[in-house]
Amino acid sequence: MARPRVILGVSGGIAAYKAAEVLRGLTETGHDVHVVPTAAALRFVGAATWAALSGNPVSSDVWDDVHEVPHVRLGQQADLVIVVPASADLLARAAHGLADDLLTSVLLTARCPVVYVPAMHTEMWEHPATADNVAALRSRGAIVVEPAVGRLTGPDSGRGRLPDPDEIVHFVRELLAEAPAAADLAGRHVVVSAGGTREYIDPVRFISNRSSGRQGYALARAAAARGAKVTLVSANVTLPDPAGVDVVRVVSAAEMRDAVLDAAATADAVVMAAAVADFRPKSYAAAKIKKAPGTAAPTVELERTGDILAELAASRPRARQVIVGFAAETGDATGTAFEHGRAKLVAKGCDLMVVNEVGVNRGFESDRNEAVVLGADGSVTPVPFGPKAALAHVVWDLVLARWADG
Numbered sequence: 001m002a003r004p005r006v007i008l009g010v011s012g013g014i015a016a017y018k019a020a021e022v023l024r025g026l027t028e029t030g031h032d033v034h035v036v037p038t039a040a041a042l043r044f045v046g047a048a049t050w051a052a053l054s055g056n057p058v059s060s061d062v063w064d065d066v067h068e069v070p071h072v073r074l075g076q077q078a079d080l081v082i083v084v085p086a087s088a089d090l091l092a093r094a095a096h097g098l099a100d101d102l103l104t105s106v107l108l109t110a111r112c113p114v115v116y117v118p119a120m121h122t123e124m125w126e127h128p129a130t131a132d133n134v135a136a137l138r139s140r141g142a143i144v145v146e147p148a149v150g151r152l153t154g155p156d157s158g159r160g161r162l163p164d165p166d167e168i169v170h171f172v173r174e175l176l177a178e179a180p181a182a183a184d185l186a187g188r189h190v191v192v193s194a195g196g197t198r199e200y201i202d203p204v205r206f207i208s209n210r211s212s213g214r215q216g217y218a219l220a221r222a223a224a225a226r227g228a229k230v231t232l233v234s235a236n237v238t239l240p241d242p243a244g245v246d247v248v249r250v251v252s253a254a255e256m257r258d259a260v261l262d263a264a265a266t267a268d269a270v271v272m273a274a275a276v277a278d279f280r281p282k283s284y285a286a287a288k289i290k291k292a293p294g295t296a297a298p299t300v301e302l303e304r305t306g307d308i309l310a311e312l313a314a315s316r317p318r319a320r321q322v323i324v325g326f327a328a329e330t331g332d333a334t335g336t337a338f339e340h341g342r343a344k345l346v347a348k349g350c351d352l353m354v355v356n357e358v359g360v361n362r363g364f365e366s367d368r369n370e371a372v373v374l375g376a377d378g379s380v381t382p383v384p385f386g387p388k389a390a391l392a393h394v395v396w397d398l399v400l401a402r403w404a405d406g
Contacts (some may be wrong), residue, residue: 002032002045002259003030003032003272004030004031004080004176005031005032005034005077005079005080006026006031006032006033006078006080006081006082006172007033007034007036007074007075007078007079007080007081007082007085007106007110008023008026008033008034008035008036008054008082008083008084009035009036009037009038009082009084009090009103009106009107009147010020010035010036010037010041010045010050010083010084010191011037011040011041011083011085011086011087011089011090011103012038012039012040012043012044012087012090013040013044013085013087013117013118013119013120013188013361014044014153015084015085015161015162015208016037016041016044016045016085017045017207018084018085018119018162018165019045019084019085019165020045020049020050021165021166022084022165022168022169023035023054024053025055025165025166025168026169026172027053027054027055028386029040031171031172032056032072033054033056033058034054034056034059034291034383035050035051035054035058035059035130036058036059036060036102036103036106037050037058037060037078037103038060038072038101038103039060039089039091039101039365040193042060044254044315047318048061048176052272053076055236057100057213058185059074060102061101064403067329070291072105072109074102074106074109075090075106075107075108075109075110075111076109076110076111077091077160078106078110078112079112079176080113080114080115080172080175080176081106081107081110081112081114081115081168082114082115082116082117082165082168082172082256083107083114083115083116083117084146084162084168085104085117085118085119085120085162086116086117086119086122086372087118087119087120088117088118088124088125088127088130089349090103090104090116091116091118091127091128091130091133091134091137091144092133094107094116094133094137094142095132095133095134095136095137096133103162105205106214107155111156113143114141114142114143114144115143115144115145115171115172115175116137116142116143116144117147117162117163117168117243117299118134118145118147118160118162119147119160119162119166120147120160121152121153121156121158121160122152122158122159122160124132124158124160125147125159125160126159141183141371143175143183143227145163145168145171145224145243145244146159146244146245146246146252146276147159147160147161147162147163148161148162148163148164148211148241148243149161152177154227161320162244163241163243163244164240164241164244164400165252166240167221167240167241167242167243169241170221170243171221171224171225171240171242171243171244173198174222174224174225174226174389175225177389179394180185183226183227184226184227185223185227185228185396185400186226186228187227188227188228188229188268188269189228189229189231189266189267189268190223190228190229190230190231190267190268190269190270190271190399191231191232191233191263191264191267191269191270191271192216192219192220192223192230192231192232192270192271192273193216193232193233193234193235193256193260193270193271193272193273193276194211194213194215194216194232194233194234194235194237194273194274195211195212195213195215195216195234195235195236195237195272195274195275196208196209196211196222196236196274196275196277197235197236197250197251197252197253197255197274197275197277198235198236198251198252198275199253199277199278199279199280199281199305200237200252200281200284201242201281201284201285201289201300202284202285202286202287202288202289203286203287203288204288204312205288205289207277207279207281207302207351208236208277208345209275209277210275210367211275211328212237212238212239213234213235213236213239214366214367214388215238215273215275215326215369215388215391215392216234216237216271216273216274216328217231217234217242217358218387218388218389218391219241219271219273219387219392219395219396221230221242221243221245221392222389222392222393222396223392223396224242224243224244224245226396229246230242230244230245230277231244231245231246231248231263231267232245232246232247232248232251233248233250233256233259233260233263233274234247234248234250235249235250235251235255235256235274235324236251236274246295246301250391252277252280253276253277253280253305253308254306256274256276256306256308257306257308257311260272260312261308261311261312261315264312264318264321265297265317265318267318267321268318268320268321268322269321269322269323269324270312270321270322270324270368271324271326271395272309272312272323272325272326273326273354274303274306274326275326275328277305277338278304278305279302279303279304279305280302280303281300281301281303282302282303283301283303295348301362303312307348309323309348309350310327310347310348310349312350313348313350313351314349320403322350322351322352322399322402322403323349323350323351324350324351324352324353324354324395324399325344325345325348325350325352325353325354326353326354327341327344327345327354327355327356328355328356329341329344329355329356329357329358330357330358331357334363337355337357338357340355340370341355341372341373341374342355344375345374345376349402350376351375351376352373352374352375352376352395352398352402353373353374353375353397354371354372354373354391354395355371355372355373355374356369356370356371359372366388366389367387367388368385368386368387368388369383369385369386369387369388369391370384370385370386371383371392372385373395373398375398381394381398
């Protein structure tokens with residue numbers, strides 16, 4: 001099969017050097033990448049670098065290979081066009097339909113998905129002119145990824161940082177894999193929780209679980225690639241932030257509740273993939289509990305935490321809001337993992353319950369998962385063992401079906 005053909009546009013900005021990492025990631029995962037840098041981008045990274053990493057000649061001028069009409073050919077033949085970084089100037093020129101160099105000409109001829117990954121100072125990103133340009137591009141079907149928050153050029157920090165290059169590669173792979181339905185979540189706001197909460201006993205000890213957050217992050221990536229505005233409430237996860245996703249970091253179940261309920265107020269769907277602690281210590285020791293010679297081990301009295309999923313399902317702040325729960329289960333003397341998941345679906349009152357039997361290399365701390373998605377309408381959707389991204393897309397397909405059923 002032919003390799004997916006990607007046009008990587010690079011505009012002028014200090015983050016251009018990170019585009020080289022994106023290029024390497026795309027070529028190593030089987031994409032045929034042609035780089036189209038602007039003149040300003042070539043002042044940051046030279047054409048020889050782009051050619052060496054892509055294995056293809058670099059196109060940078062409308063006057064190169066005129067007989068092949070490159071400004072038309074490149075756009076027409078691409079499966080995806082992505083601009084990394086997209087400067088404020090590039091966004092403005094694209095929004096106004098200018099074609100004053102090869103890259104902006106390619107953007108006008110492309111009939112495939114077009115993605116802009118902005119990087120600029122916070123003041124430039126938040127300026128009304130940039131906001132209007134971004135809105136115009138999105139209204140025409142382009143995907144403009146929200147920039148990350150973090151260290152910018154010099155001592156400044158704020159929103160405007162280029163997302164992690166590996167996460168941009170993840171985004172491209174998700175988008176190409178779901179090309180027929182690439183924008184089916186456009187205009188939707190979804191909330192995803194991920195990771196495992198921590199309930200502290202003293203300043204150094206806590207009660208937690210094995211959740212790595214990988215499934216929640218896969219859900220967030222998939223939703224972003226399908227056009228949704230995504231809020232990811234992340235508890236104690238060490239993974240890089242998914243590209244184009246707003247990440248809210250929390251520690252405890254109480255913090256998770258507050259963050260999820262706040263984001264859910266404007267959400268069309270909430271997917272609770274996080275492993276939230278069922279219990280927390282009834283009291284917290286302000287100083288580390290010492291293991292003194294001759295003393296007995298301390299007794300830790302527990303109390304229940306709030307049931308976030310049940311509270312969400314009962315309140316539903318928005319009409320037709322879809323609530324999805326996750327049940328990491330094991331079978332026991334009282335029933336199978338599937339039976340426990342069915343009971344939890346009924347008890348919580350949610351629309352969908354993703355039931356996965358946890359074990360070695362399955363569920364927690366793994367890139368692969370196997371599950372059965374149970375619906376409140378009695379539906380049963382088995383998802384065979386495979387990448388967590390595959391399960392994520394099944395979940396969003398089922399959420400879409402529930403919106404359609406209305």
